[in-house]
Amino acid sequence: MDRRSFIKQVGVTGAAAAAATAVSAPTVWAQGKTFQWKMVTTWPPEMPILQTGCVKFAKRVEELSQGRLKIQVYAGGELVPPLGTFDAVSQGTVECGSGASYYWAGKAPAAQWFSAVPFGFNPQGINAWFYSGGALKLWEEVYAPFNVIPRPQGNTGVQMGGWFNKKIESLDDYKGLKMRIPGLGGKVIAKAGGTVVLLAGGEIYTSLERGVIDATEWVGPLHDLRMGFYQAAKYYYYPGWHEPGTCLEVMFNKKAYESLPKDLQAILDAVAMETNLWSLCEFEAQNGQALETLVKEHKVQLVRFPDSVLEGFRKLSAEVLEEEAGKDPMSRKVHDAFKAFKAKLGPWGAVSEKAYYDYLAQA
Amino acid sequence: MDRRSFIKQVGVTGAAAAAATAVSAPTVWAQGKTFQWKMVTTWPPEMPILQTGCVKFAKRVEELSQGRLKIQVYAGGELVPPLGTFDAVSQGTVECGSGASYYWAGKAPAAQWFSAVPFGFNPQGINAWFYSGGALKLWEEVYAPFNVIPRPQGNTGVQMGGWFNKKIESLDDYKGLKMRIPGLGGKVIAKAGGTVVLLAGGEIYTSLERGVIDATEWVGPLHDLRMGFYQAAKYYYYPGWHEPGTCLEVMFNKKAYESLPKDLQAILDAVAMETNLWSLCEFEAQNGQALETLVKEHKVQLVRFPDSVLEGFRKLSAEVLEEEAGKDPMSRKVHDAFKAFKAKLGPWGAVSEKAYYDYLAQA
Numbered sequence: 001m002d003r004r005s006f007i008k009q010v011g012v013t014g015a016a017a018a019a020a021t022a023v024s025a026p027t028v029w030a031q032g033k034t035f036q037w038k039m040v041t042t043w044p045p046e047m048p049i050l051q052t053g054c055v056k057f058a059k060r061v062e063e064l065s066q067g068r069l070k071i072q073v074y075a076g077g078e079l080v081p082p083l084g085t086f087d088a089v090s091q092g093t094v095e096c097g098s099g100a101s102y103y104w105a106g107k108a109p110a111a112q113w114f115s116a117v118p119f120g121f122n123p124q125g126i127n128a129w130f131y132s133g134g135a136l137k138l139w140e141e142v143y144a145p146f147n148v149i150p151r152p153q154g155n156t157g158v159q160m161g162g163w164f165n166k167k168i169e170s171l172d173d174y175k176g177l178k179m180r181i182p183g184l185g186g187k188v189i190a191k192a193g194g195t196v197v198l199l200a201g202g203e204i205y206t207s208l209e210r211g212v213i214d215a216t217e218w219v220g221p222l223h224d225l226r227m228g229f230y231q232a233a234k235y236y237y238y239p240g241w242h243e244p245g246t247c248l249e250v251m252f253n254k255k256a257y258e259s260l261p262k263d264l265q266a267i268l269d270a271v272a273m274e275t276n277l278w279s280l281c282e283f284e285a286q287n288g289q290a291l292e293t294l295v296k297e298h299k300v301q302l303v304r305f306p307d308s309v310l311e312g313f314r315k316l317s318a319e320v321l322e323e324e325a326g327k328d329p330m331s332r333k334v335h336d337a338f339k340a341f342k343a344k345l346g347p348w349g350a351v352s353e354k355a356y357y358d359y360l361a362q363a
Numbered sequence: 364m365d366r367r368s369f370i371k372q373v374g375v376t377g378a379a380a381a382a383a384t385a386v387s388a389p390t391v392w393a394q395g396k397t398f399q400w401k402m403v404t405t406w407p408p409e410m411p412i413l414q415t416g417c418v419k420f421a422k423r424v425e426e427l428s429q430g431r432l433k434i435q436v437y438a439g440g441e442l443v444p445p446l447g448t449f450d451a452v453s454q455g456t457v458e459c460g461s462g463a464s465y466y467w468a469g470k471a472p473a474a475q476w477f478s479a480v481p482f483g484f485n486p487q488g489i490n491a492w493f494y495s496g497g498a499l500k501l502w503e504e505v506y507a508p509f510n511v512i513p514r515p516q517g518n519t520g521v522q523m524g525g526w527f528n529k530k531i532e533s534l535d536d537y538k539g540l541k542m543r544i545p546g547l548g549g550k551v552i553a554k555a556g557g558t559v560v561l562l563a564g565g566e567i568y569t570s571l572e573r574g575v576i577d578a579t580e581w582v583g584p585l586h587d588l589r590m591g592f593y594q595a596a597k598y599y600y601y602p603g604w605h606e607p608g609t610c611l612e613v614m615f616n617k618k619a620y621e622s623l624p625k626d627l628q629a630i631l632d633a634v635a636m637e638t639n640l641w642s643l644c645e646f647e648a649q650n651g652q653a654l655e656t657l658v659k660e661h662k663v664q665l666v667r668f669p670d671s672v673l674e675g676f677r678k679l680s681a682e683v684l685e686e687e688a689g690k691d692p693m694s695r696k697v698h699d700a701f702k703a704f705k706a707k708l709g710p711w712g713a714v715s716e717k718a719y720y721d722y723l724a725q726a
Contacts, residue, residue, distance in 0.1 A: 064427065064633055066626035122719060124486070124520075124647050131641055132648035157487075158715035220715070239718035263429035270427055270633045277640040278494055284487050285495035288709035302714070310722045346651035350724045351665070352521035352583070355602035356485060357717035359673045 035260065037071045039250075040089075042082040042099035044201060045075035048222060049282045050248060053154050053275050054098045057250065060271045069264050071096065086251065090146040095256035098153060100248055101139070102183040110142045110330040113338050114150070116159075116243040118184050118317035120338070123155045123245035123280050124353070125345060130247075131273075133341045138334055147254040151272040154248030154279035157287070159240030160224065161305055162217030163208065163233035168305065171312035180204055180216040184320055185242025191316045201227075208232040217242065220283065221290035230298040237303050241313055248279065398623065400434045402613075403452075405445040405462035407564060408438035411585060412645045413611060416517050416638050417461045420613065423634045432627050434459065449614065453509040458619035461516060463611055464502070465546040473505045473693040476701050477513070479522075479606040481547050481680035483701070486518045486608035486643050487716070488708060493610075494636075496704045501697055510617040514635040517611030517642030520650070522603030523587065524668055525580030526571065526596035531668065534675040543567055543579040547683055548605025554679045564590075571595040580605065583646065584653035593661040600666050604676055611642065 039058060043051035051073075058071035074094075076082030085097040086104045101111040113120075114135065121129060129135040130152050139150050162181065166173070175193035179186075186196040197213050207213045209232040216233075217240065218224045230236075250272050257265060294300040305313075325335035402421060406414035421434035437457075439445030448460040449467045464474040476483075477498065484492060492498040493515050502513050525544065529536070538556035542549075549559040560576050570576045572595040579596075580603065581587045593599075613635050620628060657663040668676075688698035 060629070060633065063629040064626055066624070119723070122716060124643065127640060128644040128647035130644075132644040158719045160714075221711070238714045239722065240715075241719070241722065244719050261429070263427055266423070266426040267630075267633075270423065270630075270637045273637040273640055274633045277490060277636055280487065281491040281493075281495040284491035284708065284711070285704075287715070288707055288711035291711055291714065292709055304718060307722075314722075341648075344651055345647065346655055348584070348647070348651035348654055349720060351523075351601045351654065352603075352650070353485060353716065354720035354724055355667060356521045356604070356607050357712060357720060359602065359604065359670075359677075360482070361713050361717055 032068070033261075034067065035069045035264070037069065037095040037256065038079065039071050039073045039096045039098065040076075040079050040085050040094050041073065041097060042076050042085050042103060045078070047075075048226075048286075049279055050098075050154065051075055053248070053279050053282075054250075056278070057098075057153065057271055057275045060274065061267060064267045064271060065264055069260070069267070086146070086148065089251045089253050090148050092147075092253045092255060094253070096250060096252045098248065098250050100246060101150065105183070107146065108142050108330070109324060109327055110334040111139075112184055112324065113331075113334045114139045114142070114247060114249070116183065116185075116246040117321065117338065118188055118242045119244070119314050121245055121342070122349075123157055125342075125349070126245050126247050127152065127155070127276070128345070129338070129341050133344070134337065135341070138337055142330060142334065143251070144254075149252045149254055149257050151250050151252075151269060152247050152276045153250035153272045154276055155283075156219055156243070156246045156248070157280055157283040158220075158245060159243040160217065160220050161237035161240050161242075162215055163224070163229045164215040164235045164237060165208075165233045166214070167235060167303070168237065168309055170306065171309055177215060178213045180207070180213050181242065183242075184317070184324065185217070187320045187324075188242065188313055188316045191320060192312065205229065205232060221287045221294055222283065225290045225294055230294055230300045234301055235303050236294065236300045237305055239305070241305070241310060241317075248276075250275075395431070396624075397430065398432045398627070400432065400458035400619065401442065402434050402436045402459045402461065403439075403442050403448050403457050404436065404460060405439050405448050405466060408441070410438075411589075411649075412519075412642055413461075413517065414438055416611070416642050416645075417613075419641070420461075420516065420634055420638045423637065424630060427630045427634060428627055432623070432630070449509070449511065452614045452616050453511050455510075455616045455618060457616070459613060459615045461611065461613050463609060464513065468546070470509065471505050471693070472687060472690055473697040474502075475547055475687065476694075476697045477502045477505070477610060477612070479546065479548075479609040480684065480701065481551055481605045482607070482677050484608055484705070485712075486520055488705075488712070489608050489610050490515065490518070490639070491708070492701070492704050496707070497700065498704070501700055505693060505697065506614070507617075512615045512617055512620050514613050514615075514632060515610050515639045516613035516635045517639055518646075519582055519606070519609045519611070520643055520646045521583075521608055522606040523580065523583050524600035524603050524605075525578055526587070526592045527578040527598045527600060528571075528596045529577070530598060530666070531600065531672055533669065534672055540578060541576045543570070543576050544605065546605075547680070547687065548580070550683045550687075551605065551676055551679045554683060555675065568592065568595060584650045584657055585646065588653045588657055593657055593663045597664055598666050599657065599663045600668055602668070604668070604673060604680075611639075613638075 041054050054073050058073050080088045085099050088094045089097040100115040102115040104111045143150050177194045179194050180197050180199045190196050204216050325332045404417050417436050421436050443451045448462050451457045452460040463478040465478040467474045506513050540557045542557050543560050543562045553559050567579050688695045
């Protein structure tokens with residue numbers, strides 16, 4: 001900026017500020033206007049990374065905006081029920097919320113592709129799809145009829161496959177198996193002959209302990225350790241083929257977002273992306289020690305799914321995705337875009353990350 | 364915020380603004396003060412992701428700050444020589460710069476650990492180390508004597524191993540091999556009996572074509588394709604064990620950074636982290652197609668390093684790291700922290716990312 005436009009800008013802003021002071025109405029002074037927002041989440045209070053990440057998000061937005069945008073965060077159930085988050089944001093009861101898009105499959109089936117797809121993208125893949133592959137625009141299109149604007153806000157990393165009270169030797173072992181597993185992964189388990197049980201977080205441990213269910217998945221070592229599943233099931237399976245890099249979201253009410261000055265909109269977007277990366281880093285930094293505690297202290301048996309089981313699930317997953325994509329035009333559009341981007345990535349992951357991991361594992 | 368503190372804050376800001384208007388001196392009014400900065404980089408003009416990422420960084424900072432912080436970006440050589448970047452930032456000739464910390468090993472040997480370590484962290488690992496493992500504080504400590512404040516600003520992902528005009532069957536094939544490879548990787552090649560040649564980017568292709576060197580590494584498919592190496596060497600090796608997730612940096616002159624209001628400091632930090640994630644996404648999204656072009660169109664032979672070669676390099680890398688760590692107390696401190704965090708991650712990568720990649724590769 002040269003000196004003339006510098007003075008011009010300061011002059012204009014100064015005049016607007018003076019006007020605001022004169023009438024004592026902060027709304028007149030755009031730059032100084034402050035906003036007080038509410039965020040509701042689907043997460044339990046104090047849930048590491050997921051809920052604490054939302055609190056961090058709000059704190060950073062306040063810092064970057066010099067206090068012009070303050071967000072009060074409410075955990076699931078504190079203001080609205082956890083699964084009432086989307087509606088609350090959509091209706092403008094609150095200005096923003098946090099969850100995972102597969103929770104809203106009942107409203108918008110195409111939403112499922114933006115959280116976790118069985119045998120889909122890992123964290124690098126799904127982030128590349130969002131930020132460099134057009135998926136964020138598609139996701140906005142899916143939420144637009146609800147006046148909701150989504151942004152990726154977190155990623156769990158590759159999850160664990162789940163807790164089982166018996167060994168899994170083949171796909172046949174899923175016949176009649178009662179498992180708590182939501183979303184597209186649940187549809188795959190049902191196709192394999194399993195009985196999918198829907199349970200809220202607080203009910204899972206007791207159900208597993210009492211034999212109401214035979215198996216459950218949750219997140220990964222850090223969160224699973226806190227849930228105490230190791231006391232009720234012995235076998236801890238990997239990898240989490242059903243959720244290989246689950247994206248967590250922040251959602252904004254469209255009217256609230258658009259009523260903000262452009263700089264505050266940009267601040268929300270940047271902090272969402274910052275929180276997204278931070279979240280994956282926290283999972284990466286903390287899961288290793290939790291896994292060690294589970295294996296060494298609680299004598300959990302860490303087992304890799306047999307190839308035949310993974311191969312079976314891969315085929316069933318492809319069927320489930322095609323079926324879901326066939327249910328409405330938007331899902332078809334999103335699924336096609338998903339497949340096209342997967343094809344675009346090609347073998348790069350095998351040549352880079354996989355080839356490097358292979359070698360480290362041997363070392 | 365309740366109504367009373369809201370009015371109080373607006374009142375204070377309004378009064379300060381009015382005072383500023385009265386004296387016509389923008390410096391009095393902290394909120395409206397604007398800053399015009401210069402950024403110099405080590406990258407050639409238009410270099411994809413690395414240089415374009417710096418331009419994007421500046422644009423986003425301007426958006427988030429509502430134009431209060433404008434950064435004019437100069438590519439390598441436009442204002443100062445590429446490798447004069449660190450000094451320019453250190454001396455306050457410019458307010459900020461972009462490079463990779465291993466370029467400054469001559470000034471601060473410990474800096475090398477924050478860009479790329481042979482057989483070190485991949486992108487998820489190094490980011491976790493920075494943001495959730497204390498490495499950013501350590502890095503600040505290493506740059507502090509130079510009045511420079513570093514932030515991660517990009518990541519190349521796992522790089523490629525390099526271009527060779529003969530096949531590599533064993534570590535013996537490196538004896539007498541002339542290779543362009545900088546940093547710690549170069550020290551490993553030298554230990555294996557190779558001759559390490561230092562060449563600026565613009566000299567590599569001709570040197571390879573004329574046989575002045577037998578091999579070179581650069582970045583990955585996207586950048587290597589642009590350099591035309593496929594016309595001068597036939598074999599393209601992977602994985603890039605020497606740079607498994609190279610971190611790119613933005614550096615701020617300490618006095619310039621500290622002279623900013625806290626919100627602008629927070630904006631710089633957030634946009635650096637945003638650009639860091641964006642950068643990895645761009646590499647992820649674009650490398651696959653470039654690799655396909657190299658293999659299908661230019662008939663490049665894509666070859667994995669033999670296990671014996673990787674095993675040999677792993678041992679030599681450990682020796683090189685210990686030698687480097689022994690050279691000064693700060694390097695020792697950083698190397699110890701590096702090893703401790705690697706141990707903390709434990710087998711988590713093998714159970715999550717690797718196990719998932721394994722299966723996808725079979726599919």
